[in-house]
Amino acid sequence: MKYLSEYRDPKHAHGxxxxxxxISTQRWTIMEVCGGQTHALLRSGIDEALSExxxxxxxxxCPVCVTPASAxxxxxxxSMRPQTLVATFGDMLRVPGNHGSLLDAQAGKxxxxxxxxxxxxxxxxxKNPEQExxxxxxxxxxxxxxxxxxxxxxxxxxxxxxSVLCSHVCVLPAMKLLAASKxxxxxxxxxxxxxxTLTGFEEYAGFVEQFQMPVAVTGFEPTDLLxxxxxxxxxxxxxxxxxxxxxxxxxxxNGNHSARQICEQIFDVTNRRWRGMQVIPNGGLCLKSxxxxxxxxxxxxxxxxxxxxxQTECRSGEVLTGTIKPSECSAFGNQCTPQTPLxxxxxxxxxxxxxxxxxxxxxxx
Amino acid sequence: MAAWQQGNWQSGLHEHCKPTGAGEKTTMxxxxxxxxxxxxxxxxxxxxxxxxxEGVRKVCHMACVExxxxxxxxxxxxxMAICRIDTQAALLQLDTLQRxxxxxxxx
Ligand code: SF4
Numbered sequence: 001m002k003y004l005s006e007y008r009d010p011k012h013a014h015g016x017x018x019x020x021x022x023i024s025t026q027r028w029t030i031m032e033v034c035g036g037q038t039h040a041l042l043r044s045g046i047d048e049a050l051s052e053x054x055x056x057x058x059x060x061x062c063p064v065c066v067t068p069a070s071a072x073x074x075x076x077x078x079s080m081r082p083q084t085l086v087a088t089f090g091d092m093l094r095v096p097g098n099h100g101s102l103l104d105a106q107a108g109k110x111x112x113x114x115x116x117x118x119x120x121x122x123x124x125x126x127k128n129p130e131q132e133x134x135x136x137x138x139x140x141x142x143x144x145x146x147x148x149x150x151x152x153x154x155x156x157x158x159x160x161x162x163s164v165l166c167s168h169v170c171v172l173p174a175m176k177l178l179a180a181s182k183x184x185x186x187x188x189x190x191x192x193x194x195x196x197t198l199t200g201f202e203e204y205a206g207f208v209e210q211f212q213m214p215v216a217v218t219g220f221e222p223t224d225l226l227x228x229x230x231x232x233x234x235x236x237x238x239x240x241x242x243x244x245x246x247x248x249x250x251x252x253x254n255g256n257h258s259a260r261q262i263c264e265q266i267f268d269v270t271n272r273r274w275r276g277m278q279v280i281p282n283g284g285l286c287l288k289s290x291x292x293x294x295x296x297x298x299x300x301x302x303x304x305x306x307x308x309x310x311q312t313e314c315r316s317g318e319v320l321t322g323t324i325k326p327s328e329c330s331a332f333g334n335q336c337t338p339q340t341p342l343x344x345x346x347x348x349x350x351x352x353x354x355x356x357x358x359x360x361x362x363x364x365x
Numbered sequence: 366m367a368a369w370q371q372g373n374w375q376s377g378l379h380e381h382c383k384p385t386g387a388g389e390k391t392t393m394x395x396x397x398x399x400x401x402x403x404x405x406x407x408x409x410x411x412x413x414x415x416x417x418x419e420g421v422r423k424v425c426h427m428a429c430v431e432x433x434x435x436x437x438x439x440x441x442x443x444x445m446a447i448c449r450i451d452t453q454a455a456l457l458q459l460d461t462l463q464r465x466x467x468x469x470x471x472x
Contacts, residue, residue, distance in 0.1 A: 001438070001452065001455065001456075002398070002419075003398040003438050003450055003455060004398060004419070006455075006459055009462075011466050011467055012462045012466050012467075014466070015462075015465060015466030016466070036396055089443065116443075116444045117426060117443055117444035117445060119426055119444075119445075120444075139443065142396070142442050142443070142447065143442070143443045145428075145429055145445065145447070146426065146443055146444065146445045149410060149426065149428045149429075149445070152410055153410055153411060156410065193396075194396045194440065194442055194447060197440065197447050197448045198429075198447055198448075220396060223462065227458075227462075248451065248454035248455075248457075248458060249450050249451045249452075249454045249455035249458065250440055250448050250450060250451070251448075252448075252451075256429050256430075256447060256448055258428070258429045258430075258431065259429040259447065262428070262429070
């Protein structure tokens with residue numbers, strides 16, 4: 001067992017595709033929430049294989065894409081501060097803010113370093129005691145525990161020159177917002193497997209109840225995705241709305257206990273603006289007040305002014321909510337490419353625009 | 366012809382997400398299964414292990430999966446193990462799929 005190739009067996013894939021086609025009496029609309037799933041679906045061509053019976057709408061689960069411009073702005077601002085180093089995930093660097101990206105800032109006076117994990121940023125702080133190291137923390141519940149661990153490590157090691165610019169987001173509140181929207185076309189959801197690995201899926205029961213839509217907790221390999229889609233289509237055909245875990249090798253009802261405990265110690269839930277979208281009630285995590293010493297926003301008295309997005313031709317908000325497909329954006333593939341991205345969804349490894357560019361660009365017209 | 370028809374599922378990892386031995390990869394989304402091949406540090410909160418991904422070894426943080434044992438598979442996301450893979454659950458699901466789809470078309 002390698003837990004990879006077993007889930008790419010063409011026999012299973014063909015069988016599952018056939019089964020979904022057989023049972024579908026109409027074309028259903030299903031949203032895969034996570035950008036990692038979007039990439040996997042397009043890479044394997046599952047979206048095309050099922051196009052007659054399932055329309056897959058790509059969800060907002062691209063953490064880099066939804067990180068608000070104000071977070072990028074604050075990070076750039078801090079990187080220009082004397083004796084300050086901003087550390088973040090490599091994916092974040094090329095994301096355009098309102099006034100350029102972190103990479104642009106790095107080319108100028110900004111002191112910015114890409115790290116593999118927030119714990120690496122703690123190590124940077126230890127090695128450079130004369131510098132303030134600020135970690136720009138982005139991502140869903142999947143990356144939040146690492147940020148929490150980094151803070152606990154810093155506290156235990158008495159590292160005082162480390163802090164966090166916290167821009168973590170929570171996925172379920174965004175799903176609720178989409179499902180409740182008047183324009184919503186989604187009939188069933190593939191919930192993000194790795195978020196549920198950490199959080200568990202108990203909370204989703206309320207969602208299913210409230211919106212009467214099937215939700216399948218789904219993994220990332222072709223077989224995983226097809227099993228999730230088959231489950232949702234089966235329920236839709238039978239007019240059922242249940243919550244089901246289609247990723248049991250990685251997801252347990254209560255998630256990862258240690259990770260949840262660690263996060264509860266560090267974070268409070270807060271309202272957060274998602275880029276291209278609106279302020280999402282309970283859509284983000286912030287540091288609890290007892291960890292204020294590690295909160296870069298407080299430490300450096302950053303304004304929490306909710307920066308308005310500068311209007312550009314980038315339609316990332318519509319892409320992130322599944323309102324349009326990336327190829328419907330007029331900039332797609334001409335002004336906007338992975339080399340010259342106008343918006344975060346074209347930069348990120350989880351962005352839908354990048355996925356379309358990579359896997360669908362040849363036959364886009 | 367689409368990848369699914371050719372049975373040509375490329376790697377599930379994004380090209381630039383593939384862990385490298387160099388430790389220079391800084392992309393955040395991984396979500397990849399790997400095998401625990403050795404513990405480096407078992408201090409709570411600071412625990413680290415060496416994980417092997419398709420032949421490539423990488424040091425990962427283990428603070429959320431401290432009970433993993435050598436030989437276990439874990440899923441690593443952004444440099445940190447987020448769970449131990451449940452072998453039983455995996456086998457059960459694969460078994461169902463085999464029964465459903467492996468026999469058909471071969472008789
Ligand atoms: S193609 Fe580019 S400009 Fe258009 S929505 Fe996507 S990221 Fe924005």
